[in-house]
Amino acid sequence: MISGFQTALGGEALESSNFLTLFTVFMIVCAIMYLIVVLALMAGVLRKRRQADELTVEVGRHEESTPMVRGALVGWIALIGIGLVGLTIASFFTDRSNATVAANPQLTINVTANQWWWDVEYTDHQASNQFRTANEIHLPVGVPAEITLESNDVIHSFWIPNLAGKQDLIPGRVTDIQILPQKTGTFRGQCAEFCGVQHANMALDVTVESKADFERWVAAQERPAFAPMTRLELAGYKYVTTRECSACHNIGGTPASGQIAPDLTHFASRRSIAAGTLPMSTGNLYGWVADPQSQKPGNKMPTIGLSPDELHAVVAYLGMLK
Numbered sequence: 001m002i003s004g005f006q007t008a009l010g011g012e013a014l015e016s017s018n019f020l021t022l023f024t025v026f027m028i029v030c031a032i033m034y035l036i037v038v039l040a041l042m043a044g045v046l047r048k049r050r051q052a053d054e055l056t057v058e059v060g061r062h063e064e065s066t067p068m069v070r071g072a073l074v075g076w077i078a079l080i081g082i083g084l085v086g087l088t089i090a091s092f093f094t095d096r097s098n099a100t101v102a103a104n105p106q107l108t109i110n111v112t113a114n115q116w117w118w119d120v121e122y123t124d125h126q127a128s129n130q131f132r133t134a135n136e137i138h139l140p141v142g143v144p145a146e147i148t149l150e151s152n153d154v155i156h157s158f159w160i161p162n163l164a165g166k167q168d169l170i171p172g173r174v175t176d177i178q179i180l181p182q183k184t185g186t187f188r189g190q191c192a193e194f195c196g197v198q199h200a201n202m203a204l205d206v207t208v209e210s211k212a213d214f215e216r217w218v219a220a221q222e223r224p225a226f227a228p229m230t231r232l233e234l235a236g237y238k239y240v241t242t243r244e245c246s247a248c249h250n251i252g253g254t255p256a257s258g259q260i261a262p263d264l265t266h267f268a269s270r271r272s273i274a275a276g277t278l279p280m281s282t283g284n285l286y287g288w289v290a291d292p293q294s295q296k297p298g299n300k301m302p303t304i305g306l307s308p309d310e311l312h313a314v315v316a317y318l319g320m321l322k
């Protein structure tokens with residue numbers, strides 16, 4: 001087992017652990033088959049050489065060896081059959097085991113893919129407990145979660161290698177994936193279907209944490225955005241909630257209520273900016289707000305051309321949206 005930030009060999013959830021077991025079984029069976037083929041090939045070559053070395057070819061020798069060769073051939077075909085049936089059965093039970101997680105999800109998350117970011121909505125039976133975030137998913141360890149998947153534009157693919165396999169997001173259709181995380185950690189998800197020039201910069205920060213930590217995170221996400229405290233933050237608040245930014249972005253508890261770009265209510269609490277393009281830091285925030293097109297060319301956030309005072313204010317305000 002290899003653990004890491006982004007690896008399909010980590011086995012940090014039931015699904016990826018099942019896949020890892022299946023992968024290991026396939027590797028062992030195929031390696032044994034390969035070894036038998038190579039050994040048989042070598043034996044055949046050596047046998048032919050030995051025959052060539054013996055200058056006098058014994059009459060009838062070929063005929064004598066035929067039943068042995070035939071027996072080996074029948075055995076080999078039987079072994080292939082048993083191997084294939086065995087692998088099919090192993091695949092079936094892996095699939096069944098993964099499917100049982102879907103039977104009783106205790107958490108539902110709606111993820112909508114956009115070029116090139118992830119809109120994440122935590123649904124709850126109480127409307128007041130629903131909230132949206134972007135480019136990050138938090139999951140409580142040991143709790144089966146169902147993630148429904150939609151796309152607003154082209155075909156994307158949802159993939160968190162440490163936790164589960166890939167699932168396509170197709171415009172006009174709703175697909176889903178089930179995950180039962182078994183270990184805490186921070187992982188990287190990645191769009192796995194080429195979806196345009198910034199496909200590589202369409203990542204997802206995934207945090208699997210204890211139930212208590214998850215509930216703390218949910219409680220923080222449900223709160224409206226913090227109010228500005230300093231004059232600079234207040235200037236940023238005014239700019240962000242009344243000018244270009246608010247047409248696309250939503251910030252809970254403020255007049256900014258755009259719905260077509262990532263929700264920024266708790267933006268500064270995230271690990272990265274622009275779907276994993278840049279690590280979250282004040283310096284990167286300056287770079288991103290000043291000129292998003294040079295940081296992630298082709299993305300839908302325009303370079304506005306803020307004055308230095310406006311830039312300082314906007315960054316100060318965004319930086320306090322924890």
Ligand SMILES: [Cu+2]
Binds near residue numbers: 193194195196200
């Ligand atoms: Cu993509």
